[in-house]
Amino acid sequence: MTEFKDKVAFITGGASGVGLGQAHRLAERGCRVVIADFNRRHLDEAEEYFRARALPVHTIRLDVTDREGFAAAADEVERLYGHTPDIIVLTAGVNVFGPAEASTYGDYDWVMGVCLGGVINGLVTFVPRMIRRAAGGFVAATVSFGAFGAGPITAPYAAAKAAALNLMESYYMALKPYGIGVCALCPANVRTNIYQAALDRPEKYGASGYNVNEGTQRAVEQVNAAGMDPLVLADKLIEAMQDGRFLVVPYEHGARMVELAYARFPLYCTPEGMQKLAEKKAAPMTEEEKMLFDERENGGTFTPEMMASGFGKAAADVDWVPEAKRAKR
Numbered sequence: 001m002t003e004f005k006d007k008v009a010f011i012t013g014g015a016s017g018v019g020l021g022q023a024h025r026l027a028e029r030g031c032r033v034v035i036a037d038f039n040r041r042h043l044d045e046a047e048e049y050f051r052a053r054a055l056p057v058h059t060i061r062l063d064v065t066d067r068e069g070f071a072a073a074a075d076e077v078e079r080l081y082g083h084t085p086d087i088i089v090l091t092a093g094v095n096v097f098g099p100a101e102a103s104t105y106g107d108y109d110w111v112m113g114v115c116l117g118g119v120i121n122g123l124v125t126f127v128p129r130m131i132r133r134a135a136g137g138f139v140a141a142t143v144s145f146g147a148f149g150a151g152p153i154t155a156p157y158a159a160a161k162a163a164a165l166n167l168m169e170s171y172y173m174a175l176k177p178y179g180i181g182v183c184a185l186c187p188a189n190v191r192t193n194i195y196q197a198a199l200d201r202p203e204k205y206g207a208s209g210y211n212v213n214e215g216t217q218r219a220v221e222q223v224n225a226a227g228m229d230p231l232v233l234a235d236k237l238i239e240a241m242q243d244g245r246f247l248v249v250p251y252e253h254g255a256r257m258v259e260l261a262y263a264r265f266p267l268y269c270t271p272e273g274m275q276k277l278a279e280k281k282a283a284p285m286t287e288e289e290k291m292l293f294d295e296r297e298n299g300g301t302f303t304p305e306m307m308a309s310g311f312g313k314a315a316a317d318v319d320w321v322p323e324a325k326r327a328k329r
C-alpha cells in the first residue's frame with residue numbers, strides 16, 4: 001500500500017501508546033482515522049490530542065473481546081464513510097507478569113482475550129467485509145518481540161503474542177490473492193502506558209495469581225520510559241505497508257534478533273542440544289547478545305531496586321508456589 005490519502009483506517013487500542021502513534025502518523029498522511037478503544041479516559045485524552053493538532057479522528061468505545069461490539073463498530077464506520085475500512089490496525093493489548101505456575105484462568109482469559117482474541121475478532125469482523133468490497137487494503141497487528149520467546153514469568157503474554165504472530169502469517173498467505181496486505185509489528189520496549197493496564201484490569205476476570213500493585217507497575221513504567229517513541233514505531237509500520245513486508249522487527253539488526261531467538265528450537269530436539277541450552281543459560285551474554293539487547297530495550301532494564309517492588313512474583317496467597325517467589329503478605 002503506497003497511497004494513504006482519504007483511506008479509512010480503523011485502529012484498536014488507538015487511544016494510547018503504540019496505537020496513538022499509529023493514528024497520528026496515518027492521520028498526518030491524510031487517512032480518515034477511527035480510533036477504537038476500551039478506556040474512556042484514554043479516548044477523551046486522545047480526542048484532545050488530535051484536536052490540538054488539527055488532525056480529525058473519529059472515536060468509538062470498543063472492548064475488542066466483544067464480538068457484537070466489533071460488528072457494531074464496523075457498521076458504524078460503514079455508515080460514516082460509506083464503506084468498510086481500507087486499513088485495519090489491531091493494536092489493543094494488555095500485559096501482566098508473574099510465575100507461570102501461579103497463573104489463574106483470569107490471567108489467561110484477560111491477556112489472551114485481548115492480545116489474541118482481539119486480533120481474531122478484528123480479523124473475523126473485517127476480513128469478509130474487505131473481501132466483499134474488493135478494493136484491497138491492509139491489515140496489521142501489533143504483536144511483540146515477546147512473540148519469539150518464552151519465559152518463566154511471561155506465560156499468557158508470550159503465548160498470546162506467539163499465537164497472534166502465527167495467525168497473522170496465515171492471513172498474510174491467505175489474503176495475498178485479494179490484494180490485501182498483512183503485517184505483524186514486533187517491537188520490544190516502547191514508551192507507552194501499558195504499565196497501567198494491570199491496575200485497570202476489569203473485575204470480571206477475577207483475581208490474578210501475580211503480585212500486581214502500584215509499585216510493580218511503577219517498575220514497568222520506568223522500563224518502558226526508556227523504550228522507543230511510538231511515533232518512530234509508527235513510521236516503521238508505514239514503511240512496511242509501503243514495501244509489503246510481513247514482519248516488522250523495528251531495529252537495524254531485527255532479522256538477526258529473530259534468528260537468535262528461534263535458534264533454541266532445534267536444540268530442544270536432542271539431548272546434546274538440551275545440554276548446549278543448559279550451558280548457554282549458565283554462561284554470560286555474548287558481546288553480540290548484549291549489543292542486540294541494548295538495541296531492543298534501549299537501556300530499559302529491571303534494576304535490583306525495581307525488582308524489590310516484588311515485580312514478577314506470585315500473589316501472596318498463592319500457597320503452592322515457594323515463599324521466595326511470592327509477594328510478602
Ligand SMILES: NC(=O)c1ccc[n+]([C@@H]2O[C@H](COP(=O)([O-])OP(=O)(O)OC[C@H]3O[C@@H](n4cnc5c(N)ncnc54)[C@H](O)[C@@H]3O)[C@@H](O)[C@H]2O)c1
Nearest residue numbers: 013016017018038039063064092093144189190192193194
Ligand atoms: N509498550 C511496549 O513496550 C510494547 C512492546 C511490544 C508490544 N506492545 C504491544 O503494543 C500494543 C499496544 O500497547 P501499548 O504499549 O501502546 O499500551 P497502552 O496501554 O499505552 O495502549 C493500549 C491501548 O489498548 C487499550 N485496550 C486495552 N484493553 C482493551 C480492550 N479490551 N479493548 C479495546 N482496547 C483496549 C487501552 O485502553 C489502551 O488505550 C499491545 O498489543 C502491546 O502488547 C507493547
